[in-house]
Amino acid sequence: MLRHIDTVQVVATGTLVFLIIGAAGIGVLALALLGTELFQFGHADVDGPISLETVAGFAGAFGFGGAIVNELLGARTPGMVLGAAVGGVLAAVPTGWLASRLSRAARNMRTDPTPTRDDLVGAIGLVVTPVPVGGYGEVRVRLAGQPVKLSARADQPIPIGTRVFVVQALSETSVHVETY
Structure with missing residues (x-):
């Protein structure tokens, strides 16, 4: 046992x-x-x-x-x-x-430089919130391959869904756009 x-x-x-x-x-x-x-x-x-x-x-x-x-x-x-x-x-x-x-x-790994507001100028985007005259709407653009939503101003009203071109970066989060 x-x-x-x-x-x-x-x-x-x-x-x-x-x-x-x-x-x-x-x-x-x-x-x-x-x-x-x-x-x-x-x-x-x-x-x-x-x-x-x-x-x-x-x-x-x-x-x-x-x-x-x-x-x-x-x-x-x-x-x-x-x-x-x-x-x-x-x-x-x-x-x-x-x-x-x-x-x-x-x-010491090399990386792409951090995008700045100057990189916004020339970007093509889409209006996601209508842009009124004298007010702010919203646009979605691609910055460094990533979608970015920004406040947008324009000289004339722009309806939702319109393709736009960034003319000027007013700040890091707002731009002046025109229709594309």
């Missing part, structure tokens, strides 16, 4: 320390990549020689790599824990380098 035996597996103290370091590193890395400006020192646009993402990626890989090696070695002596730490460093160096490269690439 087999008896039910409950077993509890004990995690080595070294493994637990490595896991805590790894979890802290991954948590800081996630916050840093999300742009929370955690631990921002000095001017926000100046990045030091080693970014926060690099340090966090290194710490995360060091902790988890060290925990894996520690468990594989069954490290219970200080010398074996030191060997696990070396294994953690071997995992952490390429991970820190990769985190540095990826975060730099994300920060």
Whole structure:
């Protein structure tokens, strides 16, 4: 007859320390990549020689790599824990380098310039709310490929559904239009 035996597996103290370091590193890395400006020192646009993402990626890989090696070695002596730490460093160096490269690439990614009111001039749109003389109606135009609804003025009344041409940008949200 087999008896039910409950077993509890004990995690080595070294493994637990490595896991805590790894979890802290991954948590800081996630916050840093999300742009929370955690631990921002000095001017926000100046990045030091080693970014926060690099340090966090290194710490995360060091902790988890060290925990894996520690468990594989069954490290219970200080010398074996030191060997696990070396294994953690071997995992952490390429991970820190990769985190540095990826975060730099994300920060320096080229994007289209932000559209300004000058980009509205010449846009063709459609009247969605009738434009009265001396008052405002609404038009929908495409700006940088996106539909934008703007307040519109005109020299003569323009009914709903009429195609229009933006002659002048009165502000970022209002334009002067003519029929197209």
